[in-house]
Amino acid sequence: MAQKDYYKILELPRTATEQDIKSAYRRLARKYHPDVNQDNTQATEHFKEINEAYEVLGDKEKRYKYDSLGSDWERLDKAGFGSSRGSSSGGSYTYDYTNPNGGFGDIFDSIFGTSRTRTRPGGSGGASSGTNPGPSIHTRASDFGFGRGATPRPQRGDDIEQPLEVSLEEAYQGSTRQLQIQSTELCSYCSGTGMRSGQRCTLCGGRGVVPRPKRLEVRIPPGVDDGTKVKVPGEGGPGISGGARGDLLLRIQVLPHPAFVRKGPDLHTTANISLYTAILGGEIIVASPKGSKFALNVPPETQNGKVFRLTNQGMPVLNLPNSRGDMYVKIEVNLPSNLSEQERQLFEQLKDLR
Numbered sequence: 001m002a003q004k005d006y007y008k009i010l011e012l013p014r015t016a017t018e019q020d021i022k023s024a025y026r027r028l029a030r031k032y033h034p035d036v037n038q039d040n041t042q043a044t045e046h047f048k049e050i051n052e053a054y055e056v057l058g059d060k061e062k063r064y065k066y067d068s069l070g071s072d073w074e075r076l077d078k079a080g081f082g083s084s085r086g087s088s089s090g091g092s093y094t095y096d097y098t099n100p101n102g103g104f105g106d107i108f109d110s111i112f113g114t115s116r117t118r119t120r121p122g123g124s125g126g127a128s129s130g131t132n133p134g135p136s137i138h139t140r141a142s143d144f145g146f147g148r149g150a151t152p153r154p155q156r157g158d159d160i161e162q163p164l165e166v167s168l169e170e171a172y173q174g175s176t177r178q179l180q181i182q183s184t185e186l187c188s189y190c191s192g193t194g195m196r197s198g199q200r201c202t203l204c205g206g207r208g209v210v211p212r213p214k215r216l217e218v219r220i221p222p223g224v225d226d227g228t229k230v231k232v233p234g235e236g237g238p239g240i241s242g243g244a245r246g247d248l249l250l251r252i253q254v255l256p257h258p259a260f261v262r263k264g265p266d267l268h269t270t271a272n273i274s275l276y277t278a279i280l281g282g283e284i285i286v287a288s289p290k291g292s293k294f295a296l297n298v299p300p301e302t303q304n305g306k307v308f309r310l311t312n313q314g315m316p317v318l319n320l321p322n323s324r325g326d327m328y329v330k331i332e333v334n335l336p337s338n339l340s341e342q343e344r345q346l347f348e349q350l351k352d353l354r
């Protein structure tokens with residue numbers, strides 16, 4: 001089923017008032033009426049579309065559902081999406097929202113395509129929804145009062161999720177990152193309608209939004225882990241009709257570390273010690289991911305593979321500044337090699353003593 005943009009058909013911005021819709025309908029219906037367009041089947045077809053569009057946009061309740069659900073609203077409405085205006089929370093309409101598992105491609109889609117379907121008709125078709133040129137109607141924008149902006153229904157912008165890789169060191173002590181993000185803002189040339197002078201907007205290509213590259217300084221708190229979402233308020237998608245911008249959510253992925261394995265709040269590492277330290281005991285130096293060093297006392301006759309637990313030397317716990325996990329240090333004994341003749345004889349003697 002073809003997705004129809006009733007606003008485009010009526011040559012109106014989405015912020016059109018009831019009065020705008022009424023007068024646009026009257027004017028277009030007169031223009032494309034079959035009586036004045038005899039033998040012009042295209043005009044007749046368009047006349048039907050105009051009536052269909054007015055039937056929906058001219059009815060407050062239907063328009064609301066159409067705005068929320070897109071041109072498939074009737075089917076979705078029956079399926080239970082937003083069936084009652086009063087009982088539905090605004091958020092429940094974002095049914096074809098950003099893929100939370102997606103990478104940058106999905107984010108891009110959500111900025112330029114999918115996320116617009118919440119506020120623009122065109123269904124779940126993604127990026128193509130905003131670029132449908134619609135019926136070719138040639139009129140002047142001034143006829144319709146574009147951008148007058150009456151009856152705005154402020155809508156908060158979409159949240160945008162974006163992956164961010166951090167090192168274990170950053171997760172351990174927190175960091176400040178400079179990020180170049182690619183967000184969007186409403187196109188000023190068409191006021192976010194995607195249409196200008198009855199044609200697809202040349203600046204935004206009908207999307208209603210334009211790229212908004214921005215440099216951001218983001219604070220990564222200590223203790224972040226895989227899947228932690230760091231919220232950057234107000235850096236998500238643009239709001240509609242004066243609504244606030246959504247948030248940027250940075251989905252953290254902690255990169256593997258050569259020396260430490262993280263298991264929840266705990267850190268696991270390995271310490272290599274000599275045979276002599278293992279047998280006679282001694283002090284060894286263990287480093288934290290931050291680089292700070294501390295001494296670990298190895299008791300005499302420590303077995304290979306023995307694990308020591310260092311309490312409160314693990315990862316910090318997110319949002320609990322005074323909590324830390326533990327560090328587990330596994331001992332690996334290095335056996336001497338390239339023995340001299342004298343050493344070999346001493347080991348022989350040791351063996352005989354046993």
Ligand SMILES: [Zn+2]
Nearest residue numbers: 187190201204
């Ligand atoms: Zn535009």
